Amino acid sequence: MITVALAKGALLKDSVRRFAAAGLDFTALLEPDNRLLMVPSACGTARALLVRNADVPVYVAYGQAQLGVVGYDVLREHRLPVAQLVDLGFGGCRMAVAVKASSGYRRAADLPPHCRIASKFTACAASFFEALDLPVELIHLTGSVELGPITGMSEAIVDLVATGRTLRDNGLVAIEDLFHSTARLIGHPLALRLDDGALRALVERLEAASRAPLPA
């Protein structure tokens, strides 16, 4: 039995489509009244765990799921021992430094030393500003990071930007990208090594499905 950890939220619909294209039907997860966290595939040969984005690599690292789908941003933030197998291509967004549009900062290097940066991704932010050799004070928030500059708590934020609408709605502007993120297929290294072929075949079908455009 193959277990797959899928992330709730923005990546779920496309994750389910990709697995469907690779022969595993988890569409039950998409039903609006689904409350189950563990759902068998229609064929009965696999099951999906529905977990938070940040928890996907945890279930895979501990081997409770052999495969998982998660944003690259999570892999960069929480470095866990999982194998990155396929760039699935969907869920594109960028990790960016954003400031108040009225602030006058146009690059991250313009920010004053020892200024405050609010982020859900403080590990990513820390390595970015270390590489810039700009000392900053990081403030870890768990949501609505755009309130940092609005309330005056922080000079800037580091956050995921997809359409940029949340930034615009809050009078913020992205000034520099840390990296681009997409959904990734990850695997438990030992499960891959001990695989009798079924896992490898599934990964290959998912890889092939990622080269084809997503069905509408």
Added chain:
Amino acid sequence: MITVALAKGALLKDSVRRFAAAGLDFTALLEPDNRLLMVPSACGTARALLVRNADVPVYVAYGQAQLGVVGYDVLREHRLPVAQLVDLGFGGCRMAVAVKASSGYRRAADLPPHCRIASKFTACAASFFEALDLPVELIHLTGSVELGPITGMSEAIVDLVATGRTLRDNGLVAIEDLFHSTARLIGHPLALRLDDGALRALVERLEAASRAPLPA
């Protein structure tokens, strides 16, 4: 202008009621179509920041809000420099160790040394098991912690239990409590010290309102 940080979710409705009883009307926050994160009180003398539970003490610690309402569980988990002012009494729940009902463990001390414990509250769990002198491996999850024992990733969980329904629905049972939690009014220490009386008066009105039963 007094700024108050309020937690989204389960504590919000009662928080707004308490502030209403103390003379500050933030009912605009309860409207189902409210998307604003910063809402002025009806009288215009104060404003509320609507943030995640775990972020309330951050805004108060940095002085962006002079007051905040947050669960005691969050204060225990993220030790930030805020003043605990009033036990508001609502939002009661307990932090508990839970295991599979079929497991046979009846106390936390029955758990095998070096077993795995999944939790969103790994700091609380760490100090509890340290006090028991029971070495455990903590696995940090951000949601649906009950999947830990179900998937076999962990022997037990440490999580908030309110009605116990989620545990029952997942075949789990609470075996030991770490502490009881309720909503707390917290304050920024410096704002309290520099207060000209307005903040103190509001805290006293909230304290009085907490001794009265909540209106239905």
